[in-house]
Amino acid sequence: MNTIFGIPTPALYGQILIGLINGSFYAMLSLGLAVIFGLLRVINFAHGAQYMLGAFAAYLLLNWLGINYWLALVLAPLAVGVVAVIIERTMLSRLYGVDHLYGLLLTFGLALILEGAFRYWFGAAGQPYAAPAQLTGAVNLGFMFMPVYRGWVVIASLVICIGTWLLIEKTRLGAYLRAATENATLVQAFGVNVPLLLTLTYGLGAALAALAGVLAAPIYQVSPLMGTNLIIIVFAVVVVGGMGSILGAIVTGYVLGVLEGLTKVFYPEASSIVIFVIMAIVLLVRPAGLFGREE
Amino acid sequence: MAVGTEYLAEQPKLRTSAIVLGAVAIAALLVAPFFFYPVLLMSILCFALFACAFNLLIGYVGLLSFGHAAFFGGAAYFTAHAAKVWGWEPLAAILLGVVGAAAMGLVMGFLAIRRQGIYFAMITLALSQMFAFICLQVPFTHGEDGIQGVPRGHLLGILDLNQPLTMYYVTLAIFLFGFFAIWRIVHSPFGNILKAIRENERRAISLGYRVDRYKLGAFVMSAALAGLAGGTKAIVFQFATLTDVAWQMSGEVILMTLLGGIGTLIGPVVGAGLVIALQKYLAASDFPVTVLIGIIFVICVLLFRRGIVGEILEFTKRRSKSAA
Amino acid sequence: MSSAPLLEVRGLNAWYGESHVLHGVDLDIREGETVTLLGRNGAGKTTTLRAIMGILRRREGVIRLRGKDLLSLPLHKVAQAGIGYVPEERGIFASLNVSENLTLPPTVSDGGMSVEEIYTLFPNLHERRSSQGTKLSGGEQQMLAIARVLRTGAKVILLDEPTEGLAPVIVQRIGDVLVALKKRGMTILLVEQNFRFAKKVADRFYLMEDGRMVNSFPGHELDARMDELHEVLGV
Numbered sequence: 125m126n127t128i129f130g131i132p133t134p135a136l137y138g139q140i141l142i143g144l145i146n147g148s149f150y151a152m153l154s155l156g157l158a159v160i161f162g163l164l165r166v167i168n169f170a171h172g173a174q175y176m177l178g179a180f181a182a183y184l185l186l187n188w189l190g191i192n193y194w195l196a197l198v199l200a201p202l203a204v205g206v207v208a209v210i211i212e213r214t215m216l217s218r219l220y221g222v223d224h225l226y227g228l229l230l231t232f233g234l235a236l237i238l239e240g241a242f243r244y245w246f247g248a249a250g251q252p253y254a255a256p257a258q259l260t261g262a263v264n265l266g267f268m269f270m271p272v273y274r275g276w277v278v279i280a281s282l283v284i285c286i287g288t289w290l291l292i293e294k295t296r297l298g299a300y301l302r303a304a305t306e307n308a309t310l311v312q313a314f315g316v317n318v319p320l321l322l323t324l325t326y327g328l329g330a331a332l333a334a335l336a337g338v339l340a341a342p343i344y345q346v347s348p349l350m351g352t353n354l355i356i357i358v359f360a361v362v363v364v365g366g367m368g369s370i371l372g373a374i375v376t377g378y379v380l381g382v383l384e385g386l387t388k389v390f391y392p393e394a395s396s397i398v399i400f401v402i403m404a405i406v407l408l409v410r411p412a413g414l415f416g417r418e419e
Numbered sequence: 420m421a422v423g424t425e426y427l428a429e430q431p432k433l434r435t436s437a438i439v440l441g442a443v444a445i446a447a448l449l450v451a452p453f454f455f456y457p458v459l460l461m462s463i464l465c466f467a468l469f470a471c472a473f474n475l476l477i478g479y480v481g482l483l484s485f486g487h488a489a490f491f492g493g494a495a496y497f498t499a500h501a502a503k504v505w506g507w508e509p510l511a512a513i514l515l516g517v518v519g520a521a522a523m524g525l526v527m528g529f530l531a532i533r534r535q536g537i538y539f540a541m542i543t544l545a546l547s548q549m550f551a552f553i554c555l556q557v558p559f560t561h562g563e564d565g566i567q568g569v570p571r572g573h574l575l576g577i578l579d580l581n582q583p584l585t586m587y588y589v590t591l592a593i594f595l596f597g598f599f600a601i602w603r604i605v606h607s608p609f610g611n612i613l614k615a616i617r618e619n620e621r622r623a624i625s626l627g628y629r630v631d632r633y634k635l636g637a638f639v640m641s642a643a644l645a646g647l648a649g650g651t652k653a654i655v656f657q658f659a660t661l662t663d664v665a666w667q668m669s670g671e672v673i674l675m676t677l678l679g680g681i682g683t684l685i686g687p688v689v690g691a692g693l694v695i696a697l698q699k700y701l702a703a704s705d706f707p708v709t710v711l712i713g714i715i716f717v718i719c720v721l722l723f724r725r726g727i728v729g730e731i732l733e734f735t736k737r738r739s740k741s742a743a
Numbered sequence: 744m745s746s747a748p749l750l751e752v753r754g755l756n757a758w759y760g761e762s763h764v765l766h767g768v769d770l771d772i773r774e775g776e777t778v779t780l781l782g783r784n785g786a787g788k789t790t791t792l793r794a795i796m797g798i799l800r801r802r803e804g805v806i807r808l809r810g811k812d813l814l815s816l817p818l819h820k821v822a823q824a825g826i827g828y829v830p831e832e833r834g835i836f837a838s839l840n841v842s843e844n845l846t847l848p849p850t851v852s853d854g855g856m857s858v859e860e861i862y863t864l865f866p867n868l869h870e871r872r873s874s875q876g877t878k879l880s881g882g883e884q885q886m887l888a889i890a891r892v893l894r895t896g897a898k899v900i901l902l903d904e905p906t907e908g909l910a911p912v913i914v915q916r917i918g919d920v921l922v923a924l925k926k927r928g929m930t931i932l933l934v935e936q937n938f939r940f941a942k943k944v945a946d947r948f949y950l951m952e953d954g955r956m957v958n959s960f961p962g963h964e965l966d967a968r969m970d971e972l973h974e975v976l977g978v
Contacts, residue, residue: 167537215721224537225483226720229677232670233716240709296846302838303847310834313796314848315822315895356666360545363538393556400549404530407542411533 131389137268139385145274145343147381148281151374152336153358154365155288158373160329162305164322166216166227172355173238174330176348177204178337180242183253183346193256193338200338201331208330212323220322235352242348250345259342277339284335285374292370301325360403366416376414448591457587458655463695464594465652470675470687471601472644477673478682479605480637481617485540485669486527486547487645490520492663493550494646499566499659500559509572509580513593513650520646521639523550528638532631535620544666551664565660569653586655593651597644602684604640613637645672667709674712677719680726689728747810749774749930750795750826750899755804757794764790766954767804770932772899777921777931779941782951783976788934789831791951792901795932796828797821808899823851827892831903831934835876835884842872844887848895855896864920865890882913889920899930906937918943938965938972950975 127133153171160168168174181200185191191199211234219226255273262269292298304311304318312318337351344350358377365376380399388395406414451460469491476482494516501512531542554560561567571580580586604610616623616630624630653659662668671694679690694712701708723730748771757765765787772778780788793799795806797818806813808824816824827848836844845858845868862869865886871879879887885905892900902921906914914937921944924931935941941948942965950958952975960968 161537165537167541215717218721222724225540226724228483228537228540229673230717230720232673233713233720236670236709236713236716238713240707240711240713244707244710299839299843299847303836306836306838307834309798309818310830311847312818313798313822313828313830314891315819315851316847316849317819319817319819352666356544356548359541360548363534363541363545396552396556397549400545400552403542403545407530407533 134268136389139389140382141268141270141274141385142388143382143385144278144378145381146384147378148278149336149340149354149377150358150361150381151285151377152281152339153333153355154361154373154377155285155370156329156332156336157358157362158365158367158370159288159292159301159332160326161367163301163308163325164216164220164227165224166219166231166326167224167359168326168329169228169231169355170211170234170238171231171329171333171358172351172353173235174204174208174333174351175337175340175354176242176346176351177207177238178334179253179341179344179346179350180246180337180348181334182338182341183251186253193342197335197338201334204334204337205327205331209323209327212326216326217319217322235355239348239352246348248348250347250350253341253346255342273342277343280339281336284332288332289370289374357399360399362413363403364399364406364413366413368413369415372413372415445595452584452587457583459695459699461587461590461655462652463692464590465648465655466672466675466695467688467691468594468597468651469645469648470672470679470691471598471684472641472648473672474676474681474683474687475601475604475644476637476641477676479610479617480613480634482532482634482638483540483673484531484543484638484641485666485673486531486543486545486550487641487672488664488666488668489527489547489550490524490642490645491649491652491672492554492659492661492665492668493523494520494649495653495659495663496554496560496566497646498650499569499653502572502654503566503569504559506570508576509574509654512572513647513654516650516653517643517646520649521643524639524642524646525635528635528642532634532638544669547664547669548666551661551666554661554664560659560661563661565658565662566653567658569657569659571654571657580654590651590655593647597647598684598688601644605684609633609636670716671712674716674719676726677724678715678726680729680732681724683726683728683732686726686728690726693727748772749776749809750932751805751807751810752791752795753805753807755791755794755802755806757790757799757803758801759790759799764954765794765802768794768951768954768956770949770956772930772932774898774930775925775928776946777925777933777944778947778949779933779935779945780949780951781935781941781972781976786951787954788951789903790954792828792903792932792934795821795901796826822848822895822897825851825896825898827851827895827897827900829888829892829900829902829905831907833884833888835879835887837875837877839876840873841868841876841879841887844876845872845891845894848891850895852896852898854898856893858894861890861893864893864923882909882916885909885913885917886920889917893924898928899932900924902931902933902935904934904936906935906940914940938969941965 153175157168157171160166178200181203182193182196185196185199215230216227219230259273259276262271292301300311300316300321304321308318361377361380362373364380365372367373380402384395384398387398473484473487476484497519498512498516501507501515502509527543527546530546531539534542555562571586573579574589578585580589612628612633616633620630649663675690675694676687678693679688680686697711698708701711725733750772752768752770755765755768768791780791782788790799794802797816802814808826811824813821813824839847845861867883868887868890889905905917918940921931925944933941933945942962945962947961948959948965949956
């Protein structure tokens, strides 16, 4: 059997793939956090709960209404986006004038409510969600067998990330978003309905988290706690990458996911903390983050 | 984010009434165990001290730490281990918890003060989560089980802490010690510089203060006091578990402080009392505690950001202003 | 001269936080007119523009465009009512390229210039249309800031110190642009420290002091009043 540094290569490739999968979720979630933060100046603690809501929406659509995975990929983000729009209109929008920390506290409270309610209804244990029939099985890549669903997740997340990036960098809506991130008052003085833009951005960010949740459902189990534990790691990813650059958030997400996977191979005990350790090192060397601007 | 307490010092009349109020409160605390369960009271005292320690940072320096559970729970582990495995005398074991929490505060603070505002909150949260992962893995914390059956022992070899009343008064003494330590810090020249940093960091820098050192100093003190609360908790309840270091615990202490009043001296005490009492009350029903905590968070942030005590102070302030 | 003013400001008071900065400002601009606000630094000229736009929110009094109340409108509706704003700091966005900066403000009515017309008027901008907005020179940024509101079809333009810190040849260029805009029937409210520049375009002057309008006179009287102005403005 082939080995690299004494590690059997299939195990190595396997962990790199798992790292890439985790990285896909880090990238999608930190992307949404960065977009929301850029415009609203709110760290959306509920992002993890919205991811969990996406996964649960897919699960409930299937089990209650018999609606399949592919439709859930559209419906779940839509539903979570609508919930987020309501949250922004009724609560978050009241906090734009005050210290940004209150936005974090509000969304933390919302995360607790959502998480607590789902744990109350469904218990803390995870619920299985089967991958759609079209994406089951595995393909032989020559050097390893890759489950089709995992390959799909990596590709889908890349498409989502690049799509979001293009939306922000290349469209008119994106231009409004970038400009308002710099100077919201002036953009509004030009006649752009900035309050509406804020609402849409929060809805879009939350929908993105929900979409990630649907993608995650067949890989991780659907459980009320799946989001918050993940979001804390994503916070570290965001600190490492800095929130100044959308592309930076995406790249950092994938790279840290793979690094975490590699740690699992070479020093498994440290795999759960390696991202935090990297965050600490980045803070020492480059406090603004790898792609960040000091504010 | 804070409501000034300096205001009290400027008003001689209010100051007298504050002293009277304080004396009444201490008297009430002395007789309280004859009316309420000492265990509930001790729980409130430990969390009140924890919240006061947290408030030192957010209320007087304007730094929101989302990782204070690491100090509270870390100290609980250190104290529990020293008392149970090494057979240390309880006060020494608690002191070890304080020193350990302060050392952790030094490391975490050193990293976290490199960023401000929202980033500071995220970094402290991430670092405390890392500490929670470490606690899950290292052998001395006993993983999911935690350290159980910690002996209360004899304080200084004399006072038997297994007597509930003795334990209560020792806890009360520790709480009062911590509370007055915070009061002293806040009203010292050091505390005034902290408040200056909170109001306008750039200005404090241009005045020649090495702001980072003051922030780090405050962070370490806050961590040490949170450690005092956590160590005491480990002796009182005779266990230390992962719950104490989890992010939910950091969230709870934020809520206690927010509910009572950020930047007020007694707000965190009031908030801790309310939250603990609520949890106790809800434990009997099947309503999920997390949901309630979340709801209180949302209500506080949207409707009364000054907290209960902060709103009362603001009210009396406005009344005395209009009377003048 | 008897027609109703296009933009009408009556007894405008405004506050920055607690400090009261405008004290009953009255101002009339008729259609097609160019009016210039003069005054020392801190007299309230920029504040007047910001209060009209609604960027400064704490206001009392009357602001009307074609008789339509502007004071009660949310910020983004003011521009939509037909006012273009060129701020003193120019407000070019660093994360947008020149062409994105140019097309950022939404069209508010018909009759605005097309992008082609604008590029004909400002050939430099066309050349640098894919550059990052803030990589332009100061003069080019000012051109861009003006060009940006021409596209929207706004009939009234508020221009805050367009010549500040620019070389004479650029100032000349901007002067030409304003004359061209006047010819197109544009109504302009200009804040300007440069008399010679203002004289070329202004039909009327208002003089501000301490947040109040203290005087107003037609453009041709500027030379005759020079001494008086020098005294008030301390230049």
